[in-house]
Amino acid sequence: MQSIVNAVERAFIEQANGGLVSPPRFRVETKQGDLVFTAGAATATEKVIGFRVYDTFANEWDGHQQLVCVFDSDTGVFKGVVIGNLLGALRTGAIGGVAIKTMARTDAEQIAVIGAGLQARMQLEAAVTVRKIKLVRVFSRNREHREAFAAQMAKKLDIEIVAVDSPKSCIQGADIVICATNSGKPVFDAAWIEPGVHVNTVGPKSIQAHEVPTEIASRSSVIATDSIEQLKAYAIPHFLVGTPDEERIVQLADIVVGKRAGRQDQDDMTLFCSVGLAGTEVVVANEVMKKASCKGASP
Template sequence: MTKILRDEDLVGGALMPIAIDALEAAFLARASNRLISPPRHHVSFPGRGDLVFTVGGLIDETPIAGFRVYDTFNGAEHTQIVAVWSADSARLEGVILGERLGSLRTGAIGGLAVRHLSAPDARNVGIIGSGAQARTQLAAAAAVRNLDRARVYSRDETNRKVFAKEMQHALGLDVEPVNSASKAVDDADIVICATTSQTPVVQSGDLKPGVHVNTVGPKTLQGYELGLDVADVAAVIATDSPEQARGYASPFFLTGSGNNDRIADLADIIAGKAPGRRSSEEITLFCSVGLAGTEVVVASAILRSPALDLRGPSG
């Protein structure tokens, strides 16, 4: 029977490690040209918005194929659809509906960046932003590093306090709300920027040597959440999809900065084809743009998990 899952099925701390491990395999497959991941395709409905399609799959011992579709329509309610097939048997393995899978996928990619670019003994996290992406990014960091403390800042005091309370409960981690971005990132080994800000919220002077930075929010010349000087001081700059970084309607935020040509594919770093962190003092930067099609990989791993009853406290 084809499985159909919804957002309420995609909760619980067991999900993030499943997603991270599935994406690790997918990025290794990408480095050897076994990941199917063409660019997004937009179909416009004038005056209403778009339907956005991504297709993805893996060519390995148990090949999979699938698609994701989501909308940018004007309404307040949005539902994504991800469908997964066995590329061997043509069997529809399952469908996942809702919003959580996309956030889980993005968070897990951020976790891969933390795993491969942050210092192995990283313990403290600074977070700018308190929304869904900030939550999954922190959960992913906690899944790959033995964290002691997190500090969070966002413009809304209530939101950052709620974030701190929820994530402390979910992760068993000391999470402290603070009243400025600089306090959040002070002495942090890992910095997560997951905002909607069109102007920089973190500059290089806010960061200590050896920090790893994930930027998840705006990253075009029209607006960007991270100071350009952070890229200047970074020994390694990586992204999950150089193709997507080049494909923005507005140019990527590092265009013209002298750093655009330095961007490495995270898949090549994971596979050992490109250098990653070489010392505890190096600053590293990961620019998350969303590798199209990888939702299919995460969906397949969840649908195939023997622990499909993953309901429990959200994390």
């Protein structure tokens, strides 16, 4: 995860410098469902071009897959294809890691994780690569889920993780709050967030259904996203679109390279709204392929 967070950070630097090509997503449409493509190229340091493709067919069949195909952006030579839905989660996790690295207090030691699914796991995994974390509290409405999360992630990350039975007790004392649920209603009260805290929201984010309270934005000194363009382009608007805070949203990439100010004070509250910058999938897939062992690879 460390090297993936680093690769995504380099991609953000490319984005800030105008080197990341991410054309609008395109679709092949049929009556039953579409194929959606998000393409991208990072030609400066990562030297990759490629795309992600996934289907929008709404059914419970097994076998739905995302594909991420990677080519060398210097030569056009095909590098490989990563098949499976894990990569998208890994990518979103790594983006969250860059947000925490860039925006959270440097002395952050405690993390609250709300949600206990795959994305909550990825976010935490990325977070611990960028801050020296001593304690994690996790809340999920389902007791089994949060206890499994605590046990499994504590073992995986070699860190103390406590499952708690309310969002409030989860957030209390945290320097970083990771919100990765599928809740359409805010899962905490903005007043519970203390000065100095950084919040990542990766779950529902539309004006009709969003997991964090809208007031969290007005309380935050810095509001960032990985793609303002994408944030403003949703058919059902993002929950901050049309609010007075909309104009304060900055690109995470611009903070990474110092074009825009990030956290100014240890007591600043900061908010990162993850939307999933197109192009980063390709960078992550490339990184995964670099790390992939030859063991078990087909000829």
